[in-house]
Amino acid sequence: MRKNAGVTSTRPDDLGPDPAPASASAPAPAQRTRLIATDLDGTLLRDDKSVSARTVAALGAAEEAGIEVFFVTGRPARWMDVVSDHVHGHGLAICGNGAAVVDLHGGAGTHSFVKIRAIERTNALEVVALLRAAAPGTSFAVERTGGIGHELAYPPLHLDPAVTIAPVEKLLAEDSGQADQPVLKILAHHGELSPDAFLALARTAVGDTANVTRSSPTALLEISAAGVSKASTLALCCAERGIAPHEVVAFGDMPNDVEMLSWAGTSYAMGNAHPDVITAASGRTVANNEDGVAVIIERILAQRTGA
Structure with a gap:
């Protein structure tokens, strides 16, 4: 059992951390993965703020396999155009560190709020x-x-x-x-x-x-x-869909990802991650510029198909 900032989750005992930042480790059991939650800057996006062709393909393949993809970011909704072309269907993002859930359907300039958790x-x-x-x-x-x-x-x-x-x-x-x-x-x-x-x-x-x-x-x-974070809003969205923490794989690189990585059943610190993120995550992958999120998604899908 892992605990962080009041958020508790459980995960299988065999999903231990890997101290080596240069390799991807501890993928979730493929049959349990129902949702992928990924941070953007420093995680899914490369340093030039692009989404690589490999990552676009991995996101599409995950959704074709029935795995939902949530973008979970500190960015405001109006900065989400960078991924609008890659949401492949559901088009939902958790923005503002959990303060809003945003529908990205319709492309640039048409984003709408579907859930708001404001500060008074x-x-x-x-x-x-x-x-x-x-x-x-x-x-x-x-x-x-x-x-x-x-x-x-x-x-x-x-x-x-x-x-x-x-x-x-x-x-x-x-x-x-x-x-x-x-x-x-x-x-x-x-x-x-x-x-x-x-x-x-x-x-x-x-x-x-x-x-x-x-x-x-x-x-x-x-x-x-108070109580609003990437983790707490992701937990609300997952509960609405009947998705349990152990069915979620999460990725992040900075302190605002710590609660989410602790809550998810399986989580990965990027190769470029802050030390607190490495401590919170159950595994590590390569850096954002090396498509660390895509590396893990490909592994999950390969396990699912037996490839």
């Missing part, structure tokens, strides 16, 4: 106050269903322009221009702290008020409502 405005403001006190110099952004707004000091880390640039308290005000849009997550950046130090400090300061994680190589934190 009052809780978001409490988190901001706690982090301002614990880490002076923190700057903030607010991710809503309709776009992002951020403070002037917040670095332009995003692929799209801000809807509004203003103090975070104004962005979260009841009379803000985006107040009718749910808040999916708060982002917090610090220019001097190391990424892991900032994460540890913020988790201590925020406590149970919200869920704090990170996926960026910089000191950028992603803050969701």
Whole structure:
């Protein structure tokens, strides 16, 4: 039994971790695999943000074999065009570290929300106050269903322009221009702290008020409502489909994947993964630039067919 951040899962005893980052290890029993859950950046996507032809073929083959594929990412819905052409049917993604489930059918510009797990405005403001006190110099952004707004000091880390640039308290005000849009997550950046130090400090300061994680190589934190994570939303989606944790194979590379990798019956840290991810996963595969997700999918399908 593995435990992490309040999420518990069980898996067969023979699925032990493989310490060698250069080889794929511990594939799930093929007859049990019903769903593949994969992170995007640093996992399914190569460093140039492309999806390789090998990976596209593996995703298609998995769905043809009756295995669902879920993209589970910290990205907002509007950044999902990168995989829209490769969803092969169901077209669902868990975005914003579990804050939203998004239907990708119809292609670019037509994505729609089918489930939202927002952070309440009052809780978001409490988190901001706690982090301002614990880490002076923190700057903030607010991710809503309709776009992002951020403070002037917040670095332009995003692929799209801000809807509004203003103090975070104004962005979260009841009379803000985006107040009718749910808040999916708060982002917090610090220019001097190391990424892991900032994460540890913020988790201590925020406590149970919200869920704090990170996926960026910089000191950028992603803050969701308490109890909202990739793992908890994936668990909800699987329960709706009658899929048990031991029937799920998950892939990831950064701290925001840890809970999901701990929850899934079988999980893989990429060859380029953060040390915490390696500890949480039940196996390892090769790096994202070497198509580590495709390597495991091909192995699962080969076992299923007896090839």
